[in-house]
Amino acid sequence: MRATLIGFTAVLLWALLALFTVGTAPVPPLQLNAICFAIGGAIGVVWVSATGGWRRLAGVSVWVYLFGTAGLFGYHFFYFSALRNAPAAEAGLIAYLWPLLIVLFSGLLPGERLRMGHVLGALVSFAGAALLMVRGELGFSVQYAAGYGFAALCALTWSSYSVLSRRLGAVPTDVVAIYCIATTVLSALAHLAVEETIWPGSPLGWASVIGLGLGPVGLAFYTWDVGVKRGNIQLLGTASYAAPLLSTLVLILAGVARPSSVLILAAMLIAAGAGIAALAGRKADDVG
Structure with a gap:
């Protein structure tokens, strides 16, 4: 349970993603x-250096590093590409299939027991997240097929990365530092190839960028690694639907968004789904 709670702190940090991202405009x-x-990589380097982790990292296969880098960079590359080629509501909804896919894919892992309650809970929570994200504005169109495809790849990438990370339970979380550094290099190269460089234009902008790097796009990936490797992966996947809900609440508290009846209903559905998944997990433990 401790590892699951550590993993859930990543969801709490991701709840700050939207607020900080708004403050970083107009950085590409x-x-x-x-x-x-x-x-995020610097955080890892400090941690690895302080704990003597470089010796542990020396024994890790290069394929593990390639896998982790593909997961982190691939997810963000596909996500940004989806938002550039399709409306945000539809692209975001497809991309946010990843928690549901984590629950479903976890049934393929050795030693894991996927129950109908896990699937039902994930579906109920997805309904709540969908309600929150689209707010009645959903309208799929064939002209945005490329964007929808990128969004689907986004969901497949992060769910596959999360589930396969469980097979790497013996690999220390220190490796995430290398994932982050490699993703930095690839992102910088991609930026130079397709974007114009624009730096934050205010102290608030720089504070938002640093906040992102320290939390949602930094520490979160380390705690998520602990959760998916050692925690209850089905419960963690379902509970991830709390991220868009908490993100909306943060925006409301910051005065960027307004509360609504949709928010209340979405909260009820997400909480109900998490409760169903937790109950299914408890029954599985009792039977085991």
């Missing part, structure tokens, strides 16, 4: 990605 997304992952 890939440039922002490079800066934030550089900060």
Whole structure:
């Protein structure tokens, strides 16, 4: 349970993603990605150096590093590409299939027991997140097919990364530092190829960038690694739908968004889904 709670802190940090991202405008997304992952990588380097982790990292296969980098960079590359080629509501909804896919894919892991309650809970929570994200504005169109495809790849990338990370339970979380550094390099190269460099124009902008790098695009990936490797992955996947809900609440508290009846209903659905998944997990433990 401790590892699951550690993993859930990533969801809490991701709740700050929207607020900080708003404050970083007009920094281009890939440039922002490079800066934030550089900060996240620096966090890891300090931790690895302080704990003597370089010796542990020396024994890790290069394929593990390639896998982790593909997960972190691939997710963000596909996400940004989806938002550039399709409306945000539809692209975001497809991309946010990843918690549901984590729950479903976890059934393929050795030693894991996927129950109908896990699937039902994930579906109920997804309904709540969908209600919150689209707010009745959903309208899929064939002209945005490329964007929808990128969003689907985004969901597949992060869910596959999260579930396969469980197979790497013996690999220390220190490796995330290398994932972040490699993602920084790839993001910087992609930025230079397709974007114009624009730096934050105010202290608030710089504070938002640093906040992103320290939390949602930094520490969160380390705690998520602990959660998916050692925690209850089905419960963690379902509970991830709290991220858009908490993000909306943060925006309301910051005065960027307004409360509504949709928010209340979405909260009830997300909480109900998490409760169903937790109950299913408890029954599975009792049977085991």
